Amino acid sequence: MDSALVIGGTRFIGRHLVDDLLDHEYDVTIFNRGTHDDPFADDDRVDHVEGDRTNDTALEAAATTVDPDAVFDCVAYYPKDVRAATRIFGECESYVSVSSGAAYGREEIPKRETETPLEPCTAEQATDDSAETYGNRKAECDRAVFAAAEDGVRAMAVRPPIVYGPHDYTERLDWWIDRVNRFDRVVVPGDGTNVWHRVYVDDVASALRIVAEQGVAGEAYNVGDRRLVTLEEMVELIAESLATTVDVVHAGPRELAAGEIELDDYPLYREYPHVLSTAKLAALGWESTPLEEAMERAVDDHLESDRDGNENGPDREAEERVLGILETL
Known part of the structure; x- marks a missing residue:
């Protein structure tokens, strides 16, 4: 062709x-x-x-x-x-x-x-x-x-x-990159093991x-990343791409209620794992990009853009109330 x-x-x-x-x-x-x-x-x-x-x-x-x-x-x-x-x-x-x-x-x-x-x-x-x-x-x-x-x-x-990846107008990943880039404490809903392919x-x-x-x-x-990561591992990949470190803070429904936040208010959170088999496509010779390389490109594009994804998730003020509650426990 x-x-x-x-x-x-x-x-x-x-x-x-x-x-x-x-x-x-x-x-x-x-x-x-x-x-x-x-x-x-x-x-x-x-x-x-x-x-x-x-x-x-x-x-x-x-x-x-x-x-x-x-x-x-x-x-x-x-x-x-x-x-x-x-x-x-x-x-x-x-x-x-x-x-x-x-x-x-x-x-x-x-x-x-x-x-x-x-x-x-x-x-x-x-x-x-x-x-x-x-x-x-x-x-x-x-x-x-x-x-x-x-x-x-x-x-x-x-x-x-x-x-x-680059030019993602949905800004779902941008919300997380912005959080990791701007704050040293990042709230991750649930226990961090959520998996959404x-x-x-x-x-x-x-x-x-x-x-x-x-x-x-x-x-x-x-078609999907051949190696899946949890939501917390995704945050860690973002931090590595930004050459920074973050303190991941887990928050369940009870803690999030302090900020009037629900678990699924967070972008890329899904209660039940969503995983696709990619074996059929791989049999045609398709290969996926290593996650570290893919995330680095996504982060670089985010930094060059004006995207922050703020409309996709909880605002920071609400999260600060959650963090405040967690500090007293």
Whole structure:
């Protein structure tokens, strides 16, 4: 394959995917509405087609104009999006949709692609735009991928958990980096052993390309850091990248109540472990970036940005009340 169309492509996963494709000598075209700054605007290696992916006529025009070998769908949030794209790009060599670990409908460790059931999705959920139905919609998007494959389309899905790294506009990890960078005492909810699988964004990008090149039609592939860390270990990795040390202070529901904080007010906290098996993707030759290297890049990008993630978690004043209570125990 020589040419690629990236639906999305300028914000986070898509941005890193474009870089990865360029590094592997693809001719790349971005298809989006042009509502966000384009980091590739001055890069003559990247073409840009403006259009709304929810507009089938615009997608059909892009298919005719670009005639890509591979299509990467970074912004398929509704089942109808996948159904339209797999129909329009059905003659391409590959179509890869960015799915999510949230598509899984049962809590088990680890979640495996062909064993763990997916979330159900009603007709109402399929068109809903709330966060509560995100997993349902992603699961139905995957079922649309599988259906397209049964009709002869080389369609596949890649399921990441929480994605982190440079240019992460969600600022979930930024909240933690900011805490470690500014304070010598960091509150970690619970006992610090919470595990929520994460994945470095460059590894998602390479996974998408590898699946397009080597994946099997009708299959989904989990992608995630090959070595998982607890929330406390993540804080320690951040501190190492900042060349600093922090005093981790554990706080349970009782202690957090002093600041009117709940456990799940903290970004990247999840009561039940969320772990994805990545063996299927690794069998294609995919490798993940060492955690220390990935975190260092994420921290460097944070320091160069104006992101602080403050809207994602408890404010420091509330945490100080918790710390005050803990000092008296």
